[in-house]
Amino acid sequence: MNPDQERIVRFYDRFGAKQDHQGFYEDAALADLIGASDFDRAHSILEVGCGTGKFAARLLENILAPDARYTGIDVSSTMVELARDRLSPWKDRATIRHTAGEFDFSDLGGPFDRVIFTYVFDLLGQAQTRAALAGAHSVLRPQGRLCAAGLTEGETLLSRGASSAWSLAYRIAPYAVGGCRPVKLIDFLSPAQWRVLRRKVVVSALIPSEVVVAEAV
Numbered sequence: 001m002n003p004d005q006e007r008i009v010r011f012y013d014r015f016g017a018k019q020d021h022q023g024f025y026e027d028a029a030l031a032d033l034i035g036a037s038d039f040d041r042a043h044s045i046l047e048v049g050c051g052t053g054k055f056a057a058r059l060l061e062n063i064l065a066p067d068a069r070y071t072g073i074d075v076s077s078t079m080v081e082l083a084r085d086r087l088s089p090w091k092d093r094a095t096i097r098h099t100a101g102e103f104d105f106s107d108l109g110g111p112f113d114r115v116i117f118t119y120v121f122d123l124l125g126q127a128q129t130r131a132a133l134a135g136a137h138s139v140l141r142p143q144g145r146l147c148a149a150g151l152t153e154g155e156t157l158l159s160r161g162a163s164s165a166w167s168l169a170y171r172i173a174p175y176a177v178g179g180c181r182p183v184k185l186i187d188f189l190s191p192a193q194w195r196v197l198r199r200k201v202v203v204s205a206l207i208p209s210e211v212v213v214a215e216a217v
Ligand SMILES: C[S@@+](CC[C@H](N)C(=O)[O-])C[C@H]1O[C@@H](n2cnc3c(N)ncnc32)[C@H](O)[C@@H]1O
Pocket: 008, 009, 012, 019, 026, 048, 049, 050, 051, 052, 054, 055, 073, 074, 075, 076, 079, 099, 100, 101, 102, 117, 118, 119, 120, 123, 178, 180
């Protein structure tokens, strides 16, 4: 684990359940992501950076087919404990694994129909983003979907102002903003590997999030 990753682990070990208070800007994007992902047709799901398991609980409770299996991974042991506790009602088909931050997902029981990243790419550097996308692609079934949401650059005057202010805060004190900053995931998706089914910028409380659903080709 490199020093940046160790910092991320320390932050999220302390942040823990406070992550669930980010809904004021995450919820609208996550609703859009659900609308575009056909989760009800998926039978095997991997979530990278599952946090407290909030998104997984929503999927398991309301959306996934009764036989669908879910695997969540996270680098933070606090998050792993919170997610295991939250997902205990589904413990026969939901598994949470503590990982060291690697992007080789090949020993997690795939292939998967969906690989989810919500508010994770905005924590990663460019090389890590490429590695995470390659790792996701290699465990997705053909036509399986990458389902992602995360902080991005705004497209309107107000949301551009908000994302610029966030980027500035990140440059001054990265962990005052959880180590996250606005990124454009779409720029990392090579057409040779991904067919983009949806890309939308959803703004909530002035903060823009990018929703991307892309099929593995
Ligand atoms: C901003 S939180 C988002 C949590 C959750 N996905 C959500 O939307 O509420 C980022 C999460 O990614 C985890 N994380 C960061 N880098 C990771 C990596 N390389 N592998 C697995 N988890 C990672 C962090 O520990 C944290 O729980």
